[in-house]
Each structure stands twice: as C-alpha cells, then as structure tokens.
Ligand SMILES: O=C(O)C(=O)C[C@H](O)[C@H](O)COP(=O)(O)O
C-alpha cells in the first residue's frame with residue numbers, strides 16, 4: 001500500500017475513542033513529553049562524560065570499539081536482552097549481541113549489552129507457585145530495563161524480548177528513555193509441531209485417565225519441540241502483533257522462524273534502523289514519538305481484530321500509562337463493537353502463527369484494517385512516518401532483504417480473512433459489567449452456544465480446590481466456578497490456565513460451565529467462557545468475596561453482563577470471606593514481592609505496582 005493511496009476516512013468509533021484518550025491523557029501525556037524533552041540532547045549521549053565514567057563504560061570493549069567510543073562521534077547502541085535458556089522463545093537470543101555488535105561495527109558504530117532482564121516462562125510456572133510472580137515480573141523487567149539504560153551512554157535501544165510479561169516490561173522500561181529510539185527485535189516462532197488442538201485433546205484424555213503420563217509428555221514435547229516462540233496465539237504472539245502494529249518492530253518480522261537467513265537479515269536491518277533514528281542522525285525519532293495515543297489505539301484494534309490475549313487488557317493499559325496515556329476497558333469495549341475479527345489462530349481456531357504468517361500475516365492484516373479506516377495511518381514508526389509502510393512483507397531477493405506489498409487476498413480464509421468477510425463483525429474481547437464489578441472475557445475463543453451461562457456458583461479460593469472437586473466427581477453439572485482471592489493484591493494474580501482441561505471436559509459433556517475470577521487466564525486459554533480480572537478483587541472488598549455456593553450467576557458474554565442474582569440488601573448484609581492468605585507471602589521468592597502485592601493497582605489500571613491507580 002503506497003502512501004499516495006487516498007487515505008481512507010477514519011472509522012468514527014476509532015476517531016471518537018482516540019479523541020477521548022487524548023483528552024483523558026492531556027495532562028499526563030504533556031508531563032511525560034516534558035520529561036522526555038528534558039532528557040534529549042544532540043548526542044552521542046556519552047559525549048562529555050567524566051573520563052573515569054567513560055573508561056568504566058567501555059573498559060572491556062575490544063580496542064577497535066574503544067577507538068570509536070573515545071571519539072564521541074558515532075552512535076553506541078544499547079542492547080537490553082531477555083535471553084535465557086528457559087524460554088524456548090528467548091533461547092535464540094543467546095548469540096544476538098555478537099551479531100548486533102558486528103553489524104554495528106560494519107556501520108561504523110558500536111553496540112553494547114546494556115543489561116539483561118529476567119524472563120519467566122508462564123508455560124513452565126503454569127499451575128505452580130512461581131506463577132504468582134509472573135505478573136509482577138513485568139514490572140521487575142521494566143525496572144531492570146531502566147537500570148540497564150540508566151548508564152546513559154546509548155544513542156538508541158535494541159530490545160530483545162518476546163514473551164508474555166517481557167515485551168510489556170521492556171516497553172514500560174524503554175519508555176522512561178523515550179528520548180532515545182527503540183527497536184524491538186524478535187526471534188520468531190518455533191516451527192509447527194503437534195497441533196494445539198491435538199495437544200489440548202491429549203490433555204483432556206489424561207485428565208479423564210484415558211492416557212498415561214508418558215503419552216501426555218510425548219504430546220507436550222511434540223507440541224513444544226524446539227527453539228522459538230510457542231505457536232499458539234497467546235500473550236507472547238499477541239506481543240509480536242502489537243510491536244508491529246504499533247510501529248516498534250519491523251513489518252512481517254514477528255513470525256519468521258529462528259535460525260533462517262531471513263531472520264538474520266531482519267536483525268541486521270533492525271540495527272541499521274536503530275542507528276539512523278539516533279539524535280543527530282538522518283532520521284531522528286525517539287520512542288516517545290512512536291508510542292502516542294494513536295499507536296496505542298492501533299494496538300487495541302490489532303488485539304481485537306486478532307482475538308489477542310486477555311492479558312493485554314492489563315499490559316497495554318500499563319504500557320500506555322508509561323507513556324502518559326490513559327486507556328480503560330470502555331475504550332476496548334467500544335472499539336470491539338467496530339473492529340471485526342479477522343484471524344482465527346489457536347485458541348481462537350485450529351491454526352497456529354506459522355499458518356497465520358503463511359496466509360498473509362501482519363502485512364495483510366494491517367493493509368486490510370488501514371483500507372477500512374480501522375487503523376491510524378498517520379503515525380510514526382521505526383521505518384518513518386505512516387503505517388502504510390507496514391502493509392508489506394519481507395523476503396530475500398537474491399539473498400538481499402527486500403520488502404514487497406502484502407498480498408491483497410488471504411492465502412487461507414480459514415485462518416485470516418478480509419474486512420469484507422470477517423469471522424465476526426466485532427472484536428475478540430469484551431468488557432463485562434454487573435454487581436460483581438468489571439471484568440473481561442475473550443469471546444473469540446468461545447463458541448456462540450457457550451457464551452450465555454446461567455447457573456449456580458461453586459465457590460473456591462484456589463484453583464487446586466476446584467481441581468479436587470472435579471476429581472471427587474462433584475462438578476458433573478451446570479455451574480459457574482468462582483475462583484477468588486486470585487487478584488494482584490492477594491497472590492499476584494496468577495493465570496488459572498490449568499483449569500482449562502477440566503472445564504473443557506465438562507463443557508464437552510454438555511454442561512453449561514463458566515469461570516469467574518479476579519485472577520487471570522492465559523492468552524492460550526479458550527473455549528470455556530471466563531470472566532476474568534474481576535475488579536475490585538476479593539481481598540480489596542470486591543463483591544466476589546461475598547458470593548456463596550449455590551448463588552445463581554448469569555454470565556452473558558455477548559451482552560457484556562456479569563450478574564450475581566442476589567438482592568443488594570442481602571449482599572450488603574453478608575460477611576465477606578476472609579481466608580488466611582499469609583502463605584502467599586512465603587516461599588519461591590514471594591517474600592520479595594510483598595511491596596508489589598501491597599501497591600498493585602486495579603486490574604483495569606494495569607495491576608501494576610509502578611503506577612498503582614494514579
Ligand atoms: O499466552 C499466555 O498468556 C500464556 O501465559 C501462555 C502460557 O505460557 C501457557 O501456559 C502455555 O500454554 P500451555 O502449554 O497450554 O500451558
């Protein structure tokens with residue numbers, strides 16, 4: 001799509017929501033931009049630093065880099081890396097710094113690893129105590145990124161991160177240095193293995209005692225079989241979509257598999273782009289000018305159009321907040337009414353992200369949404385002004401990286417569809433309201449016949465308690481599972497994704513089942529209607545603490561309703577449950593996260609201790 005194509009008029013809902021976000025954010029955004037302006041200088045940023053400081057900064061660099069660094073003329077790239085061997089998605093980053101340093105040298109510049117950030121694999125911690133640190137690890141990552149960049153000898157930032165809390169944390173941290181350019185550098189998904197559907201089927205068979213542990217492990221290893229991001233459309237791959245649609249990651253780069261020539265070429269190109277955008281360079285552009293209100297709204301649109309992870313009703317809020325921008329679940333809800341669902345990638349369908357990419361991927365998606373006036377085209381990106389630059393796909397033309405226009409038609413309409421023929425007329429996420437507070441639900445993964453559940457409550461205060469009731473055979477009926485005291489201030493707001501197989505089995509048996517929780521679900525959670533992120537949470541006086549076994553609850557996903565059918569007078573007279581949560585502060589590092597639990601804001605404000613509710 002060229003820039004000289006007549007711009008499509010902006011969809012009125014997009015225009016309305018964006019104006020509202022700009023107005024709501026006016027003061028906080030102005031304050032943020034003033035801070036960024038106060039940090040900006042001509043560069044290079046190491047220039048004029050004290051000799052001792054400078055010597056410390058590059059003491060360990062090879063002589064050829066020292067020569068360049070001493071001259072205080074050429075830019076120095078800061079790499080913030082989330083490499084570890086634990087996340088299959090991040091393992092490919094092990095040698096990226098070497099490649100980036102070499103490419104920077106070829107371009108006459110230098111690059112240094114500014115610092116590392118922690119990266120938790122939610123797949124490893126799912127269902128275990130470690131998951132209680134997961135959400136807060138986002139804020140730790142933001143702080144660690146800020147520590148790395150606080151050395152203040154960098155002219156541009158390369159962020160190496162992909163997974164769930166890592167990209168949001170890196171965005172929040174790098175935005176504190178928004179006077180600098182930032183480019184996100186992905187490593188790509190693992191190749192397709194056992195399909196996500198088949199994996200989920202074996203899990204349900206195991207939960208029913210139909211297959212043994214060896215069979216389950218074999219299936220899981222066939223699904224998660226190599227280096228690269230897991231191939232379901234969970235939070236990690238929602239992050240990839242967001243980084244592209246918000247202009248921070250090269251177009252079409254998200255879903256190119258690791259270890260391929262195209263992957264290597266894209267990383268080299270990212271280095272070049274980062275250098276060109278430095279202060280005093282040919283295309284100076286700070287991250288603060290890329291992440292503005294329009295970019296954030298574009299991110300929400302991308303999330304809705306692809307059925308992205310519910311975790312971004314927390315993370316995108318916190319990321320926006322870090323740039324002085326205020327969004328809330330009403331923004332998501334109103335945009336969801338206007339944005340069609342264009343992709344069906346597991347858990348929203350059978351395909352994985354490799355299929356999505358092959359069907360046309362991000363370039364096709366962005367082109368379609370731009371043509372429909374459902375994205376802001378007039379935005380800054382790491383390729384220059386205008387999101388039309390992202391309606392393309394990368395390829396190797398005789399071994400050289402090149403870009404070609406995204407396909408005009410989807411190669412597989414079971415995975416990716418045009419705006420003219422969407423999977424559904426509205427987006428994949430809904431806001432819920434009612435006397436239990438506000439919540440969200442991913443409707444794109446729930447079949448229409450399962451989106452209305454009116455059933456008695458089964459109230460538990462841990463996911464293990466619900467699993468025990470299942471084992472006892474006590475759940476062979478219609479019910480709404482209320483799993484409470486799972487909010488950020490209670491125990492760090494873990495994902496309760498391990499409940500998916502048993503709830504799925506009961507749904508498959510024909511029972512009307514739903515989940516209501518102040519906790520989270522995984523972006524990979526799907527088919528069972530789950531009203532999550534219930535705010536206010538149980539430990540903070542939320543009505544969810546006063547629900548009793550047998551209370552009738554109505555969850556109407558399409559109407560956006562979550563109603564406890566108990567009279568206000570009775571509800572007001574009930575004593576809230578007050579379980580002993582002291583164990584939540586002990587073991588597995590939880591002692592160190594008390595300050596996060598005590599200061600976490602509402603889910604709708606991003607559930608962050610960095611910003612609270614202010
Ligand atoms: O996308 C997210 O938000 C996630 O956190 C995904 C988790 O990593 C799941 O735990 C991985 O999926 P499973 O293999 O089904 O456990």
Ligand code: SF4
Pocket residue numbers: 087088089090120121122123124163164229230234236237
């Ligand atoms: S996508 Fe999730 S499960 Fe896979 S490596 Fe990343 S954090 Fe772990």
